[in-house]
Amino acid sequence: MAELAAVVGVGQTKYQTKRSDVSIAGLVREAAVNALKDAELTWDDIDAVIVGKAPDMFEGIIMPEAYLTDALGCNGKPMLRVHTAGSVGGSTAIVAASYVQSGMFKRILTVAFEKQSESNAMWALSNPQPFSPHLNAGAGGYFAPIIREYMRRSNAPYNAGIRVATKDRLHGALNPLAHLKLGEITEEQVEHSGMLWDPIRMLESCPSSDGACAMIIANEELAEQSPKKPAWIRGTAMRSEPTMFAEREEVNPLAGRQCAADVYQQAGITNPRKEIDCAEIYVPFSWYEPMWLENLGFAEEGEGWKLTMDNVTSLIDGGDTPWNPSGGVLSSNPIGASGMIRFAEAAQQVRGECGDHQVPGAKTAMGHAYGGGAQFYAMWIVSSDKS
Amino acid sequence: MRDIAVVAYAQNPIVRDAGANNEVELIMPVVNEVLKEAGLKDIHDVDFTCSGSCDYLQGAAFAFVAGVDALGAVPPIKESHVEMDAAWALYESILKINMGAAESALIYGFAKSSPGKLAQVLSQQLDPYYYSPLWPDVVSLNAMQARSAMEAGVLTEEDMAEVVSRSRANAKSNDKAQLSGDYSVEQLLEEPEYIAPLRKHDCPPVSDGASAMIICTVEKAKEWGLPYAVIKAMDHRIETHNFGARDLTVSESTAIAAEAVGVNSAKVDVAEIHAPFSHQEIILKKALGLGDDTVVNPSGGPLAGNVMMAAGLDRIGEVARRIINGEAKRGVAHATSGPCLQHNMVTVLEAE
Amino acid sequence: MPQNEPEVLSQAFTLGYTYTRSTGPVVGQFLTGLRDRKLIGNKASDGKVYVPPMEYDPKTAEAITDFVDVAETGVVKTWSWVNEPNEKHLLRKPFAFAMIQLDGTDVPMLHMVDAGSQDAMSTGMKVQVRWADETQGLITDIACFEPVTEDSKVAEKPAASDLEPITGVESPVYLEYNFTAGKATATFLSNIKKGKLTGGKCSECSAVYVPPRGSCPACGVANDENVELSNKATVQSFTIISIPIPGNPIKPPFVVANLMVDGAHQSFLHIVSGCENSDVRIGMRVEAVWKPEEEWTHAMESIAYFQPIDEPDIPREEIGRLTPKGEKNDA
Incomplete structure (x- = not known):
């Protein structure tokens, strides 16, 4: 049986297009130091360090964790580097939790980062190799046809994506760390922001950011001694399936459904819409909110967009299940860290540490990340209660 | 940690250039072989899958995503990946089993290093402001380590040649090895220096290949009716990236890990050491505290075939295989990562 | 089709980018010093002096902020001799990589020594900085180190700029590879060069993949049975792209569609043209328009695009269920 584990410290950097004031080590360090401060701990209190980031080509350093060991106070300790594509921030948090849940470590530090401004995201994600597919229009080009198919099947109104894009930016304006601060944004602006990959508009897409996110995870005994409220990890799950195979369900992937069922079962959740107070879900393109509402069982298939249109997911409009109160991936997107930010923000909600974007009374929250061709999933449920 | 059983291990023949075999075509045979060896039908018969690979070796982002195509992961599987040697994928899997989230796991590591110039590629693993712009190839870096050790009296060039001679000779009985044969110390020392003080044979070959392993709880191994070796303990530690600040003639992190897993609490019959360069075997043998009664690298070790991201897992597989065969009762496997032995893992295995 | 061994397709390519690195204050101070031909180190809490300066103490993990000026001369602590520089090495003649401990520091730094010959190298030898002709704030402003001789003298410093x-800093990281296509890809592209679209059929589930990638991802077995496919396809979904694709000459806006070729069970991406972008729809029937035969290569670009044909749309549920002859396959 897994040992109980909890998040006792969270640290993030400010997210922005280019953090020109720091080195890569400096960026990662900032998040780690903030997490230590939050938990009122020092480097000596950490037993192992687990690092996550997306492809090494973003920064052009092979296995950069080797270079980061000095910045992360890791010398003489165990270090591990996770890479599971876009879901990596979430997977890294889950692997980090397993260090403690296994009973083999008492307290660990986990950090995920991306310094995207060192290169160009579209290049780093799809640098051309000979004899490989010739048309690669980046993540937007890949996901746009899947979104189109969702729109066809669900008969969703054309502006459901616009609603999400606006809502998440209004949320982001409440988060001092968010990259995009668009407190005055309107649905008209989103609608007229120009099609990039029809049906995806520019303002329906995520930005490219520099940033890092860190967490300290401790066992039950140490978590109970922690000065601030811990976020108890009630369930963790990962699932993978191939990028493409005959009759693959791409709109509502089975891997996502199974991953959600697994994590709910661990956390004793039977009705996510009712029992989960808020969620930080990986939505890099706005239409993925209604799609994931269905995939994650918050709505029946074909009806996710109704929750969006009814403002159920809006913190500002008082919805009962706010999604991405931090502003989400649509407001800040350092790719390798984006998943961990979702997991960390979920923890901050149940710790009551979210300030202006706090969901009142949040007790149970979900963190979610996906990657590759919507084929790698990582999810966790955190709660203010142990059981 | 609880006892973990190694029930299956397979390795492709290690080759200089796998040519028209892509990652999928390298991985499928070893994955299918370990499943068969364990008497399992498909990937869904194990609870967790984890792999190790490195995008830059072949020069394409997301090498591991293609790897998933080799598994038959429909319906979806519980799966993860480390951008490290698969020995660390094994470590992640052991955490999963220890927390009760899985009873069994399949681990694989693979690399196709042949398309690139490996020594140059790995120079880009270094500090990006101070080191990598100088393009210090890995052979040059390790040659500096070898000289430090020689001048400190830790080893001689005869010692290094002896390591190579034994590696090649041992590899004669390993049908997967890339380099094998009889070479005397004198013969090897007659070879010219390559990047002094290293000779070519002091360096590992560039290799393509893949390896896979299945582990499970001891209870599960019994339920499956499989012979097994037991992983008793495993630990890994990293050191500063600034190799100027390290004493290159010793391996401090290996010593810490060896102490933590109790390498010398009982006799060590066999050790497989992930020493890509000949001098490192001597440094590591000292750090592990091994005596002359331990058989070192009976497979030939990395000098006989060095598949990046699999060679560390291979060490553990080779020790497990010898324990399962009854050739040894207790063994130690070492895995390394990073420039000049920056990061080291030590595993203790025993017979059931 | 006969299952001949495909030809081996290999091609060189360069993976590279000129990275734009922000340095942060510590690395930045060192590089600024180099530009002025000055060496700046820093001193950790235990009194150790590091050059180049470390951002964080490897022992305590604390930030190191105490900067100190350091001499240009030092001692070789260990070295390796590169007799034949590779194309990335910065010195074009035999040289040494060395760990050099500068006078007054406690930790050696990595750089190169130009000593002329291996015999002139020894551990413990005195060396001094040789500056690059022009300095710009990079580690390579130190061109290398060179042996200190009796008539060596430290050059006059230019005034601090x-x-x-x-x-x-800009950091070019360009690596050369010689990529070899997998067997399945090589077979597929060899057939494309002959003007034929082929797929790989799974021996277990019979699904046909185009392009084949060496395995049936669902079953995890090789799909090396080749089947010839139709030139006709159905639009499974699509996007209209309004921004240029890096390295691709095509002018936006253009339609990229997921196309399910008759007889295949997996779509691939290609361009749909020959109609208004706004006419493209899910279920629409299209056909490959091949380039002139002399332009056929080992690439999907041998097909210029797919264009609409006069056939009724296919219901979405039936896409991917057509035989190579375009009949519905209920099997």
């Missing part, structure tokens, strides 16, 4: 401190 009044340029802005270094906060960022």
Whole structure:
């Protein structure tokens, strides 16, 4: 049986297009130091360090964790580097939790980062190799046809994506760390922001950011001694399936459904819409909110967009299940860290540490990340209660 | 940690250039072989899958995503990946089993290093402001380590040649090895220096290949009716990236890990050491505290075939295989990562 | 089709980018010093002096902020001799990589020594900095080190420049590879060069993949039975792209569609043209328009695009269920 584990410290950097004031080590360090401060701990209190980031080509350093060991106070300790594509921030948090849940470590530090401004995201994600597919229009080009198919099947109104894009930016304006601060944004602006990959508009897409996110995870005994409220990890799950195979369900992937069922079962959740107070879900393109509402069982298939249109997911409009109160991936997107930010923000909600974007009374929250061709999933449920 | 059983291990023949075999075509045979060896039908018969690979070796982002195509992961599987040697994928899997989230796991590591110039590629693993712009190839870096050790009296060039001679000779009985044969110390020392003080044979070959392993709880191994070796303990530690600040003639992190897993609490019959360069075997043998009664690298070790991201897992597989065969009762496997032995893992295995 | 061994397709390519690195204050201070031909180190809490300066103490993990000026001369602690420089090495003649401990510091730094010959190298030898002709705030402003001889003298320092401190550097990381296509890809592209679209059929589930990638991802077995496919396809979904694709000459806006070729069970991406972009729809029937035969290569670009044909749309549920002859396959 897994040992109980909890998040006792969270640290993030400010997210922005280019953090020109720091080195890569400096960026990662900032998040780690903030997490230590939050938990009122020092480097000596950490037993192992687990690092996550997306492809090494973003920064052009092979296995950069080797270079980061000095910045992360890791010398003489165990270090591990996770890479599971876009879901990596979430997977890294889950692997980090397993260090403690296994009973083999008492307290660990986990950090995920991306310094995207060192290169160009579209290049780093799809640098051309000979004899490989010739048309690669980046993540937007890949996901746009899947979104189109969702729109066809669900008969969703054309502006459901616009609603999400606006809502998440209004949320982001409440988060001092968010990259995009668009407190005055309107649905008209989103609608007229120009099609990039029809049906995806520019303002329906995520930005490219520099940033890092860190967490300290401790066992039950140490978590109970922690000065601030811990976020108890009630369930963790990962699932993978191939990028493409005959009759693959791409709109509502089975891997996502199974991953959600697994994590709910661990956390004793039977009705996510009712029992989960808020969620930080990986939505890099706005239409993925209604799609994931269905995939994650918050709505029946074909009806996710109704929750969006009814403002159920809006913190500002008082919805009962706010999604991405931090502003989400649509407001800040350092790719390798984006998943961990979702997991960390979920923890901050149940710790009551979210300030202006706090969901009142949040007790149970979900963190979610996906990657590759919507084929790698990582999810966790955190709660203010142990059981 | 609880006892973990190694029930299956397979390795492709290690080759200089796998040519028209892509990652999928390298991985499928070893994955299918370990499943068969364990008497399992498909990937869904194990609870967790984890792999190790490195995008830059072949020069394409997301090498591991293609790897998933080799598994038959429909319906979806519980799966993860480390951008490290698969020995660390094994470590992640052991955490999963220890927390009760899985009873069994399949681990694989693979690399196709042949398309690139490996020594140059790995120079880009270094500090990006101070080191990598100088393009210090890995052979040059390790040659500096070898000289430090020689001048400190830790080893001689005869010692290094002896390591190579034994590696090649041992590899004669390993049908997967890339380099094998009889070479005397004198013969090897007659070879010219390559990047002094290293000779070519002091360096590992560039290799393509893949390896896979299945582990499970001891209870599960019994339920499956499989012979097994037991992983008793495993630990890994990293050191500063600034190799100027390290004493290159010793391996401090290996010593810490060896102490933590109790390498010398009982006799060590066999050790497989992930020493890509000949001098490192001597440094590591000292750090592990091994005596002359331990058989070192009976497979030939990395000098006989060095598949990046699999060679560390291979060490553990080779020790497990010898324990399962009854050739040894207790063994130690070492895995390394990073420039000049920056990061080291030590595993203790025993017979059931 | 006969299952001949495909030809081996290999091609060189360069993976590279000129990275734009921000340095942060510590690295930046060192590089700014180099531009002025000055060596700056820093001192950790235990009194150790590091050159180049470390951002964080490897022992305590604390930030190191105490900067000190350091001499240009030092001692070789260990070295390796590169007799034949590779194409990336910065010195074009035999040289040494060395760990050099500068006078007054406690930790050696990595650089190169130009000593002329291996015999002139020894551990413990005195060396001094040889500056690059032009300095710009990079580690390579130190061209290399060279042996200190009796008539060596330290060159006059130019006055410190009044340029802005270094906060960022460009870092070109270009690596050359010779990529070899997998067997399945090689077979597929060899057939494309002959003007034929082929797929790989799974021996277990019979699904046909185009392009094949060496395995049936669902079953995890090789799909090396080749089947010839139709030139006709159905639009499974699509996007209209309004921004240029890096390295691709095509002018936006253009339609990229997921196309399910008759007889295949997996779509691939290609361009749909020959109609208004706004006419493209899910279920629409299209056909490959091949380039002239002399332009056929080992690439999907041998097909210029797919264009609409006069056939009724296919219901979405039936896409991917057509035989190579375009009949519905209920099997």
